[in-house]
Amino acid sequence: MIVPLDEAVRELVHDGDTVALEGFTHLIPVAAGHEIIRQGLRDLTLVRMTPDIVYDQLIGAGCARKLVFSWGGNPGVGSLHRFRDAVTHGWPVPLEIEEHSHAGMANRYVAGASGLPFAILRGYAGTDLIGNNPNIRTITCPFSGQELAAVPAINPDVTVVHAQRADRDGNVQLWGITGVQKEAALAAERVLVTVEEVVDALDPVPGQVVLPARVLDRVSVAAGGAAPSYAHGYYERDNEAYRAWDAIGRDRGAFTAWLAELTATAPPPAGPAAPEPAGRGL
Amino acid sequence: MIVPLDEAVRELVHDGDTVALEGFTHLIPVAAGHEIIRQGLRDLTLVRMTPDIVYDQLIGAGCARKLVFSWGGNPGVGSLHRFRDAVTHGWPVPLEIEEHSHAGMANRYVAGASGLPFAILRGYAGTDLIGNNPNIRTITCPFSGQELAAVPAINPDVTVVHAQRADRDGNVQLWGITGVQKEAALAAERVLVTVEEVVDALDPVPGQVVLPARVLDRVSVAAGGAAPSYAHGYYERDNEAYRAWDAIGRDRGAFTAWLAELTATAPPPAGPAAPEPAGRGL
């Protein structure tokens, strides 16, 4: 159950898979994303509500053939240049996109977690998203006659999330902004969770989400594995790294150098965190 | 915002209203139910997943013309005799019923809380519930062609729930088994919450649900107001009282005497609890 990250990625993620690395600004599974790049996976359909720089990196590294998303940007900074380059110039490989709103994506995960084939919402009406996405349809309420939007469930082959901690049985606990991680994990065929640390017991924490071990496949320790995003109670968001990514992502050469450096290095050890813990106050 | 219970019921609940007093074994708003009986409200449509003895009392007192529910019983003891008597003999007044499964009711509240006219689920297929309830229909998934059940949203005129505590602004906090109370409150036109106590600040508690004051209409202090059910961290379930209700509810005379006693007494003061607090360990 608890294995090194490179082993977990090798076991769970395969070329051609639909993979969701979820995280809503907080707890983004960056270390796992980097390991996917290192292992040279290809033809992935990447899913995420808010693809940010780790998705920019995966796309720039040529891992993805399709992106399913609702907002793709460098939060608080600007655009994702590797994403733009792939969409507008097909570099390094063409990137197909399927585009939703946040409400649509969130409900697609909810349907996936619920074993339903689709979800309904009040959404999309009048927008050009509809005409450009066959996965947005309308459905009529059998009671009131109202028209609503319908979107199909998302059931990724693999969902990857990052959490604060796991116990030795592989039960996982996360807290703070928990986004759509519970639904993304429950919707998936296989689930990999990276954690800051493994502890003897998961003392309850306000606002926690607990993912029981029985719905997870592998847990890997990746201390600092959400950086440059943050892990509530462990370390803070490295806003400077987000800003710094803009210059790297903007330039194919700079990106290629960044990529060469990433793939030349071994994955970080599972031991003590790379970034300094910034206080553990719950 | 924070007013005595009799005043809150007078302001929010009217004859003919659809009223949900929710609580899943835990935190049942018994004091509020008794106040509804005392005020002699009539023709209510009562909604609840698990109507238990306080609904038996409301039905026996003649407050209800209809019950919408999924499981009506005295948990761990047996049947609700006032409910049975109303359904089979129309005593004291006939009781119309609309009957669902738990999954159906839970999703009806979710739809109501979500501003959707209906909910979809895998449920009811092949059961006789369908033929006896026009509020269960089928709908076809526009993507997969699968047939699913559809049920209309529940949007009560008034939802009443009991919670552990509120702050002075009327923000409410409950924890332990939280059932479907959040959804029932968010689905309602008007919301009344009874609480064990009002505190200066709602210190976060693991597993809490917070209902912000802005979605509530009135908060009333009713210490011990969930007894004979329990309030996690305040007092335990009075299993003996559930067993004792069986004899009272079984007999019209015994029930009528119980009712006379209830309506002769003023509502309990908002001060210290009637039942002994059984430890506050969170």
Next chain:
Amino acid sequence: MTTVAWTSDEIMTVTASRSLCDGMSCFVGIGLPSTAANLARRTHAPGLWMIYESGTLGTVPDRLPLSIGDGSLADAADTVVPVPEVFNYWLQAGRIDVGFLGAAQLDRYANINTTVIGDYADPRVRLPGAGGAPEIAASCREVVVVMRHSRRAFVERVDFVTSVGHGSGPGDRERLGLRGAGPVRVITDLGVLEPDPRTRELVLTGVHPGVAADEVRAATGWDLAVAEGLEVTPEPTDAELSVLRSLTGAA
């Protein structure tokens, strides 16, 4: 009937508990099913993962709960989730291995009635209703029913189908889109019934020690078939009985 050191209710509960394997996830109804599940967890299935419909996942209660929402269930759970989640994210999503149900009436195709005896519009007896059972019966990988045997309870055709067992025979569950296997075993105070793999009709496959097949047939409201090679339930062990009695307080 031979004199035994255990009651018919006890062997029913012990037999039911043996249906549960270590590590299974089990959606537990209150009453007999809850007693059997808690017994299993304290004997041969310490890793049994119990879910009660109040939202307590992976609970390990220190005593038998009187209701599905007792505080002891919440305190001892891996996590407590809201009721919509337990039905949508856990049950409907197909994550539960076995659903453990009771019934007021059960018919030859293991369809379950917990709604009314008699006519729905003018019932002779009004029962509590569906609760979580219709979707438990639909979505768990398999269902085990625990109930006492009588002609009133075991009927040719239930007065009301609250929860679908095998419908009216082969192919019905598939036609209805029910994804679990449905009732695989009915355990009573007399013996064990299982659906014939071909006809889906319940057949007597086991009797408890000291019970004759004819006794069971006499207590059944349809012409109950008896399996070749009828098994006799192994007696409850001392360990099973002592744990069971400590749970029920009948030591």
Next chain:
Amino acid sequence: MTTVAWTSDEIMTVTASRSLCDGMSCFVGIGLPSTAANLARRTHAPGLWMIYESGTLGTVPDRLPLSIGDGSLADAADTVVPVPEVFNYWLQAGRIDVGFLGAAQLDRYANINTTVIGDYADPRVRLPGAGGAPEIAASCREVVVVMRHSRRAFVERVDFVTSVGHGSGPGDRERLGLRGAGPVRVITDLGVLEPDPRTRELVLTGVHPGVAADEVRAATGWDLAVAEGLEVTPEPTDAELSVLRSLTGAA
């Protein structure tokens, strides 16, 4: 233009903040809207109830968040809910008074584009996409748009309708089943535009001090109508400016 003690961005943000009343619930986008909302809360609207789409309800951040999911938002919130709840239970349910949005392109009917400049299949510029905006624009009681004025941004017709403003005129929102009133005000670095109550077309109703109506018309990609009785925005007060600068770190 006269020399002023504030920048055009500052008067835009101050004017936007004045759109928010004390006690309102506000769904806040990151960037200019977030700055304006936090300014309002620290000046005339201390009871402003801010929701960010990351699930932080009623948050009172001690500094401007860089993203919608900063830890400071969670720490300071009345409660944090999962993302599906913020969209379903709060936004879709119609509980939000005002949605505060930015835009890359906006047209004469206040339709919003944050998806692509150029053709969708072969875009000139790929933008971040929809995020929460389509449903914010649909479901909030009203919408306020904050964006800088330019002919590139204020166009006759948006290249892509990411979020519906007033569609193609009167009755469109109702036909589409959109329940909020839609954009009631567009606040720029030059002035304020509001939909004509009859035609739903955006009209210039206010200019910031020192800005002429013709300047605004020149920066607008359609033949912008000017309201009779054009207002001039009251200058930012010292208090507003000092709070704004303490927020943005430009003191």
